Amino acid sequence: MIVRGGERVLVQGITGKQGTYWTERMQAYGTRIVAGVNPKKAGTRHCGVPVYASASDAMRETGFDVSVLFIPPLGVKAAAQDAIEAGCARLVVLTEHVPVQDVMELLAMARANSAAIVGPNTAGLVTPGECFVGFMPAFEADVFRPGRVGVISRSGSLGTLICLNLAQAGFGQSAFIGIGGDPIVGTTTRDALQVLDADERTDAVVVIGEIGGTMEEDAAEYARDMAKPVVAFIAGAASPPDKKMGHAGAIVMGDKGTYASKRTALETAGVAVLDTPSEVGRAVRVALG
Amino acid sequence: MNFEEHAAKPLLQAAGIAIPRGQLARSASEAEAAAAALGVPVVVKAQVPTGKRGKSGGIRAADDPRAAREAASAILGMEIAGHRVASVLVEERVQIATEYYAAVLNDAVSKGPLVMVSSDGGIDVEEIAASKPDRPRQAPVDILQGFDLAAARAMLGGLGLGSDEEPLAETLVALYRAYRDNDAELLEVNPLARLADGRLVALDCKFVLDDSGIQRRRDLASTGSPETLTTLEARGHNLGLRYIELDGDIGVFANGAGLTMTTMDVIAHHGGRPANFLEIGGAAYTKARPALELVLDNPKVNCLLVNFCGAFARTDVMTAGLLDAWEALKPTIPVFFSVRGTGSAEAQAMLRERLGVTPFETMDLAIVAAIGAARDARATQ
Numbered sequence: 001m002i003v004r005g006g007e008r009v010l011v012q013g014i015t016g017k018q019g020t021y022w023t024e025r026m027q028a029y030g031t032r033i034v035a036g037v038n039p040k041k042a043g044t045r046h047c048g049v050p051v052y053a054s055a056s057d058a059m060r061e062t063g064f065d066v067s068v069l070f071i072p073p074l075g076v077k078a079a080a081q082d083a084i085e086a087g088c089a090r091l092v093v094l095t096e097h098v099p100v101q102d103v104m105e106l107l108a109m110a111r112a113n114s115a116a117i118v119g120p121n122t123a124g125l126v127t128p129g130e131c132f133v134g135f136m137p138a139f140e141a142d143v144f145r146p147g148r149v150g151v152i153s154r155s156g157s158l159g160t161l162i163c164l165n166l167a168q169a170g171f172g173q174s175a176f177i178g179i180g181g182d183p184i185v186g187t188t189t190r191d192a193l194q195v196l197d198a199d200e201r202t203d204a205v206v207v208i209g210e211i212g213g214t215m216e217e218d219a220a221e222y223a224r225d226m227a228k229p230v231v232a233f234i235a236g237a238a239s240p241p242d243k244k245m246g247h248a249g250a251i252v253m254g255d256k257g258t259y260a261s262k263r264t265a266l267e268t269a270g271v272a273v274l275d276t277p278s279e280v281g282r283a284v285r286v287a288l289g
Numbered sequence: 290m291n292f293e294e295h296a297a298k299p300l301l302q303a304a305g306i307a308i309p310r311g312q313l314a315r316s317a318s319e320a321e322a323a324a325a326a327l328g329v330p331v332v333v334k335a336q337v338p339t340g341k342r343g344k345s346g347g348i349r350a351a352d353d354p355r356a357a358r359e360a361a362s363a364i365l366g367m368e369i370a371g372h373r374v375a376s377v378l379v380e381e382r383v384q385i386a387t388e389y390y391a392a393v394l395n396d397a398v399s400k401g402p403l404v405m406v407s408s409d410g411g412i413d414v415e416e417i418a419a420s421k422p423d424r425p426r427q428a429p430v431d432i433l434q435g436f437d438l439a440a441a442r443a444m445l446g447g448l449g450l451g452s453d454e455e456p457l458a459e460t461l462v463a464l465y466r467a468y469r470d471n472d473a474e475l476l477e478v479n480p481l482a483r484l485a486d487g488r489l490v491a492l493d494c495k496f497v498l499d500d501s502g503i504q505r506r507r508d509l510a511s512t513g514s515p516e517t518l519t520t521l522e523a524r525g526h527n528l529g530l531r532y533i534e535l536d537g538d539i540g541v542f543a544n545g546a547g548l549t550m551t552t553m554d555v556i557a558h559h560g561g562r563p564a565n566f567l568e569i570g571g572a573a574y575t576k577a578r579p580a581l582e583l584v585l586d587n588p589k590v591n592c593l594l595v596n597f598c599g600a601f602a603r604t605d606v607m608t609a610g611l612l613d614a615w616e617a618l619k620p621t622i623p624v625f626f627s628v629r630g631t632g633s634a635e636a637q638a639m640l641r642e643r644l645g646v647t648p649f650e651t652m653d654l655a656i657v658a659a660i661g662a663a664r665d666a667r668a669t670q
Binding site for chain 1: 397400401402431432474499500501533544546548550556566598633653
């Protein structure tokens, strides 16, 4: 999922501390925030935009293309349902620690209404030079600059490092897609790869994966038939099994989700897998010939 | 969060699935009394949050209270897969006619619940899957529709279950309800036994509570088994820090889960060994001092690697926190820095001024230097 500069963004939970802080930064960068939601503050204005009781009200009054949720874990399901029922086709769910059965419910609601979800547990999306949605520091010129490399990441901190290394090597980004660190996420590595494959502004893709689950193996299947080069780094090679490494999704159980399985699948598909994030600039240069 | 059998089985019972009569015992004499109260031959089962209890000798049959006492005294204190046995479940022994397997779990592939059932119960599900690829039967569930008797019957059709089919279908529906009611990540009954007298009874139960569900299942979580932690890990847990002790000698201090894992990977890639996972990002950087103490109190640590890469947490703020802690604790081990991203210029100035060091240009260079220092420290020990 890529958000373009002119698209209208709704912020659910706009009046909270995080919602306020990041709304101001998104606005300063150029993201077109059109409204916010907080049932208790409906009718007021915040960060220069109207606050509504629900996403449905916002849809009726201002309309919007994308909604981003700054909502505590147990409120996420209802907030997402509100946005989906309002007709929102794209949602960015930043929250960590949303109960997994709630996630499955909101993803099912999204599927039934042909809406796409990014996250949960993501730092969001960046389209350098145009806008960002979430809390990636798009405004850091050392990290993000317009370019033609698409980046997909399960981690915000590691995604930042990879983008920094790319920028230092002279590569800007066409889009950064933070898919999130949870075991079940709306947009998978493969989904994001498909989006960047179809994106005319993207020449190459960097996939930042981690141990746990089978998203990288699944993405490898798609990468095999891609004309655009793909470079990958998978975090967790040195992590002990059966331990959650910070992200709820980053856990090896039995022989599922191992580093070896992911690396083999990607390499078999012709993807260059890096030993360290420091190699990313060189690898992309080689891949682009 | 994992649960022991005795804490998991009541969830089944509440959903209408039969379980054997039983009693928890924390000593051999309690086990004897429990067997006497039940008044029938029993099984004495080690209570640990892991499988493979039978293979480890953690499950024993006893015909009378005295035998139950002996079985309990043999089992209590055993170590099974790293867990010391502190209690046993004394249960009536039943006559098994057929064993089934049933489970409901969160499935990342279908992004919804998955119901699984097999007529080969009693052994590991991995073994079932390996020996008979068409088993267990699996049914992805539309979580908005739920899982009803019709769905259960459809799933069981053609398995040749005869008169067991209807009670099994009812049990699957009840199991799904228990899974939904308790924020389960996994709820598994193995074996689900049909007894000689025709009843369907859950003889064992594995329940894993979704860690993100704990916030709304506090009462339930209080009956679960907290993760087994080392002394240092327990300290980290109490501080609200995710700290995992590893067996290397390079202390790791980094921000963000992905970056911290990667720091460990790159240390290993260059031939070093990390001493810990410690994520200090987000709001956790305000705990720099107790976090640094935690890393340094691991006696294996002989140098420290600091790897900050600013996302939304500023690296100068994190660096200031670390420097305050460093100056207060005055450690004597060498420290190596890589600080990049938001606020890194300010952080670098601070490090030069207060510690007289310059951060390395990349994490790899800092790591290679740390590995060298760790090697030197080992050589002089």
